[in-house]
Amino acid sequence: MNRPPHGSRHPRRANTRRTDYDESDVRIRPNPRGSRARTKIRPKHDDAVAARVVTVDRGRFTTLVGEGTSDEREVTAMRARELGRTSIVVGDRVGLVGDTSGAPDTLARLVKVAERDSVLRRTADDTDAAERVIVANANQLVMVTAAADPQPRPRMIDRCLVAAYDAGMRPVMVITKADLADPQEFLSGFEALAVPSVITAIQPDGRIAGLAELRAVLTGADSVLVGHSGVGKSTLVNAVAPHAGRTTGAVNAVTGRGRHTSSSAVGFRVFDDDGRALGWITDTPGVRSFGLGHVRPSHVLEAFPSLAPGEVDCPRGCTHDEQECGLDGYVAAGHAGEKGPARLDSFRRLLRARSGDGEDADGPSPST
Incomplete structure (x- = not known):
């Protein structure tokens, strides 16, 4: 009875020929899910027509092409797949390809969104x-x-x-x-x-x-x-x-x-x-509230210029809602004007609402 060489339990594997894999070989698939190319490279669409978004409705964008020219026209467009979930809103400057004639029942592709100024x-x-x-x-x-x-x-x-x-x-x-x-x-x-x-x-x-x-x-x-x-x-x-x-x-x-x-x-x-x-x-549609969760607290004071000079008397790291806040003395001294107390109250209501410590009602206030 022939026995396998010492230390070998699988004679067939011992005889398996080793292969040096080369990805240039057409028989090799580096991606086990398929041979479809995966790339981040997108077309530049240098021929895209400039337009301005004037309204957005259920995935359709009404845009204005040729603004201020004799060829000014409205063109309806849909978002190109390559843009993914890119935000597109009224006022955006965009690029269109495809049918940009603006004729009835035509649809262009929105392929570019320019950097926003604001x-x-x-x-x-x-x-x-x-x-x-x-x-x-x-x-x-x-x-x-x-x-x-x-x-x-x-x-x-x-x-x-x-x-x-x-x-x-x-x-x-x-x-x-x-x-x-x-x-x-x-x-x-x-x-x-x-x-x-x-x-x-x-x-x-x-x-x-x-x-x-x-x-x-x-x-x-x-x-x-x-x-x-x-x-x-x-x-x-x-x-x-x-x-x-x-x-x-x-x-x-x-x-x-x-x-x-x-x-x-x-x-x-x-x-x-x-x-x-x-x-x-x-x-824009009428609003019941205007949340400011995206605004840093340091920027809130910019909307209250009558109070801002009093910040120099505040301790370092002042939250403007504590006993040592310099704004109280500034307002009490009359430096913020007759409406100073009401403005300080409104300012602090905004700060508390942002932190979740209080509710800032935007209703009428006789003091302001």
């Missing part, structure tokens, strides 16, 4: 880290509030100011319905901020007073309107962009709140009475 963001609440991008590349935040019906909410303005400064945007305040109440007392609470303001009112003949001033503020700017439902944002948009056709609604007499008439953000060109383009304006 991003206006908000969160669901102050403790939520998940950000929601409202609009991209805007340089002016127009805070719209009504003088009455619904009542103005100063702390909502404070929140918008914080978001504007954090995004590097110029804030502007627009007061609507001045025919129902005098807005001067409300505006006096923000005098120290030197924020430009425009007051509008409905005249007896139905025309809107203050439109010339509003158009002047919007000229040369890329603006976004933010405010509660029922304050008249859509009415203003229809006045400066008659082609917009935004639906308007009334305020609920029981709750004092408006109902949503805009379900998504939409960008429109602003024109003067002679049809000349002045700028861009984005109408």
Whole structure:
């Protein structure tokens, strides 16, 4: 009986021929799941047509191609698979390929998103880290509030100011319905901020007073309107962009709140009475709250310039909500003006809401 060599229990394996594997061999598959090439290299799409996103609806993007030219047209596009979950919002500058004629029932591919100059963001609440991008590349935040019906909410303005400064945007305040109440007392609470303001009112003949001033503020700017439902944002948009056709609604007499008439953000060109383009304006759905969970606490004070100089008297690492805070003495000495105590209270409410230690109601406050 022939026995295998000493130390060998598997004679067949002992006779197996060794092979030097070479990945250049067409018979070798380095990837056990298949031979499909895996690469991060994407096409550059140098021939992509430049466009601007004006609205987003269920995965379809309405864009404007050839802005300001005789060939200006709206083109509907869908996101290219290679973009994955890349965020695309109103105001984004994008690149399109495919059918960009804008003809009915055509669909282009959105393959590029340019770097943004600015991003206006908000969160669901102050403790939520998940950000929601409202609009991209805007340089002016127009805070719209009504003088009455619904009542103005100063702390909502404070929140918008914080978001504007954090995004590097110029804030502007627009007061609507001045025919129902005098807005001067409300505006006096923000005098120290030197924020430009425009007051509008409905005249007896139905025309809107203050439109010339509003158009002047919007000229040369890329603006976004933010405010509660029922304050008249859509009415203003229809006045400066008659082609917009935004639906308007009334305020609920029981709750004092408006109902949503805009379900998504939409960008429109602003024109003067002679049809000349002045700028861009984005109408946004009415908001009940404006979370600031994405804003660092150190940036919140930037929205309160009447308080900021008092920070030099604060101890190192001051949270601005402790007994040793220098802001108390600064305000008590009258350096922050007559509205100083109310501004300090609003500032601290924002800080507590961000940390989850308190609730910052954005309702009307007689002290401000």
